[in-house]
Amino acid sequence: MSHPEDLLADYVDGTLDERERAAVDAHLLGCARCGAEVRQAEAARAVLSEFEDVPVPFGVTGPVLAEAGRRFERRPGVVWGRFQWAAGLAAAAALVVVVALNVGGEDARNAAAPERTTAVAGGTGAAGGAEAAIPGAIPFTGLERQTDVNYDEAGIRAVANDAAGAVLAAEDARGTQTAFAGAVQGSKERTDLARDCVDRSGVRGPNDVLIRLIEARFEGTPAFIGVFSEGPGAGQAPDHIVVFVVATEDCRILSTASQRIPPG
Amino acid sequence: MPDPPARDEDLVRRYLSGDRAAFAALVERHERRVYNLALRMTGREEDARDAAQDAFLTVLRKLSSFRGEAAFTTWLHRVTVNACYDLLRKRQRAPLLERGDDDLPALEPPPAPDHADTSSLSMDVQRALLQVPEDFRAVMILHDVHDLRQEEVASIVGVPIGTVKSRLHRGRIALARAMGIEQQERVLEDPKGPPVAGGPPGAAPGDPRSGERADAAGSSDGTVSP
Numbered sequence: 359m360s361h362p363e364d365l366l367a368d369y370v371d372g373t374l375d376e377r378e379r380a381a382v383d384a385h386l387l388g389c390a391r392c393g394a395e396v397r398q399a400e401a402a403r404a405v406l407s408e409f410e411d412v413p414v415p416f417g418v419t420g421p422v423l424a425e426a427g428r429r430f431e432r433r434p435g436v437v438w439g440r441f442q443w444a445a446g447l448a449a450a451a452a453l454v455v456v457v458a459l460n461v462g463g464e465d466a467r468n469a470a471a472p473e474r475t476t477a478v479a480g481g482t483g484a485a486g487g488a489e490a491a492i493p494g495a496i497p498f499t500g501l502e503r504q505t506d507v508n509y510d511e512a513g514i515r516a517v518a519n520d521a522a523g524a525v526l527a528a529e530d531a532r533g534t535q536t537a538f539a540g541a542v543q544g545s546k547e548r549t550d551l552a553r554d555c556v557d558r559s560g561v562r563g564p565n566d567v568l569i570r571l572i573e574a575r576f577e578g579t580p581a582f583i584g585v586f587s588e589g590p591g592a593g594q595a596p597d598h599i600v601v602f603v604v605a606t607e608d609c610r611i612l613s614t615a616s617q618r619i620p621p622g
Numbered sequence: 623m624p625d626p627p628a629r630d631e632d633l634v635r636r637y638l639s640g641d642r643a644a645f646a647a648l649v650e651r652h653e654r655r656v657y658n659l660a661l662r663m664t665g666r667e668e669d670a671r672d673a674a675q676d677a678f679l680t681v682l683r684k685l686s687s688f689r690g691e692a693a694f695t696t697w698l699h700r701v702t703v704n705a706c707y708d709l710l711r712k713r714q715r716a717p718l719l720e721r722g723d724d725d726l727p728a729l730e731p732p733p734a735p736d737h738a739d740t741s742s743l744s745m746d747v748q749r750a751l752l753q754v755p756e757d758f759r760a761v762m763i764l765h766d767v768h769d770l771r772q773e774e775v776a777s778i779v780g781v782p783i784g785t786v787k788s789r790l791h792r793g794r795i796a797l798a799r800a801m802g803i804e805q806q807e808r809v810l811e812d813p814k815g816p817p818v819a820g821g822p823p824g825a826a827p828g829d830p831r832s833g834e835r836a837d838a839a840g841s842s843d844g845t846v847s848p
Contacts, residue, residue, distance in 0.1 A: 363788065363791065364784065364787060364788070366791045367772075367786075367787040367788075367790040367791040367794075368787065370791070370794070395791070395795055397803075398794065398795045398798035398799065398803055399791055399794035399795055399798065401798050401801075401803045402762075402766075402793075402794035402795070402797040402798040402801070402803070403766050403794055405747045405797075405801070406747070406762060406763075406766035406767050406794075406797070407766060407767070408744075408747075409662065409744065409747065409767045410744075411654055411655075411658045412657075412658060412661065413654070414653050414654055414657045414674075415667065415671065417671075418653065418657055418671050418674050418675060419649050419650075419653050419674075419675070419678060421675060422649060422675055422678040422679055422682065423645075423646055423649060425679060425682060426642070426645045426646070426649075426682055427642070429682065511642075511643050611646075613643065613646060614646065615642075
């Protein structure tokens with residue numbers, strides 16, 4: 359007896375034409391083996407068709423988008439010029455870049471560190487004192503609330519460019535603490551929530567240091583914007599800025615940008 | 623009236639032309655499909671995460687060589703399935719059905735799925751799915767879960783359509799058996815039973831591919847001998 363194995367998948371799918379189906383039906387009348395197979399295959403197909411998609415967990419695509427940003431930035435001809443820089447400053451109109459404090463060198467640095475750790479309780483990453491010892495380190499001072507600012511892709515690139523410039527400035531201004539600070543600061547609870555949301559996206563690398571956190575909108579969607587300096591570690595200056603935009607509602611990644619920091 | 627969404631191939635072109643947001647749009651559009659395909663293939667959230675990331679990173683690396691001969695989704699599925707194969711190989715999870723047909727009742731329990739889809743039916747099906755050989759599992763997931771046409775599945779896994787039909791049928795039977803849906807009757811003329819994962823009667827035990835018929839499409843002329 360020859361079994362119509364070539365046709366049984368389509369028979370179960372219901373895609374055979376009338377003649378083929380009739381031929382298989384005729385075969386099944388006299389073949390218990392094929393009949394049993396068809397029943398098993400129909401049962402399996404039915405349970406598979408009931409599988410439902412599960413939501414993608416946080417952090418699956420974050421590293422991919424981060425890598426895409428790095429690759430994009432390394433492409434020949436991709437240079438952020440003065441235009442983007444100016445656009446960034448305009449987009450972040452509510453931002454105050456504080457070239458903070460001081461003039462007093464070591465004393466001021468030491469004085470700033472405890473204040474920072476107090477302000478950002480529960481923070482992760484390098485401690486304040488260690489950050490200050492790294493050339494180009496910028497301490498994180500808290501959540502900047504810019505809820506009336508609506509960023510777009512160019513604006514996010516400008517934020518990255520802006521941060522790269524700030525790191526360079528910090529490298530140059532030895533003895534001077536450079537930090538970002540918003541005109542309106544978020545509460546500690548809001549800051550912790552924003553940090554957690556950005557961290558949950560899974561994008562943060564082992565040597566990434568959060569230097570800036572903004573609450574604003576991105577193309578109309580309420581968002582947290584995390585700005586990280588990224589470097590080789592071991593006390594060396596950061597060589598990249600990576601920016602991640604996540605939705606405040608569910609922490610999904612909305613956009614990314616990165617910017618290389620040229621060697622000082 | 624809003625503009626229709628950009629085609630995948632247009633997003634690829636835009637990314638290659640310098641629009642970095644286009645790649646993020648591609649990822650956002652397809653992440654759910656890629657992740658769920660990987661989840662069904664591997665059965666573990668951690669593995670699905672790794673496989674999905676590997677797949678997207680491969681796409682990113684090779685995007686510039688994407689010529690558009692195949693649809694982007696076909697290519698993406700192929701890359702994802704290959705990422706799953708690679709990961710499963712690394713994990714050295716030998717499919718438990720690569721053994722003789724009659725050994726089926728003695729199957730050891732496979733690794734328990736651990737993802738968020740925790741309904742008992744889904745867990746049972748996923749557990750059984752992990753016992754089906756990978757090549758068969760991929761075809762079933764693409765066709766029966768993701769509703770891709772057999773022709774597209776053939777293109778994704780790189781086999782003739784006859785092989786897809788064969789793997790589909792045998793994979794379904796293997797899944798049913800792994801779920802305990804037993805064959806009700808066996809005919810006396812064929813005491814070995816149907817060729818499930820172990821291949822047809824006379825095939826070398828342990829080779830799930832030995833039952834495939836790559837030329838099945840060519841012989842599907844409707845002639846059946848009852």
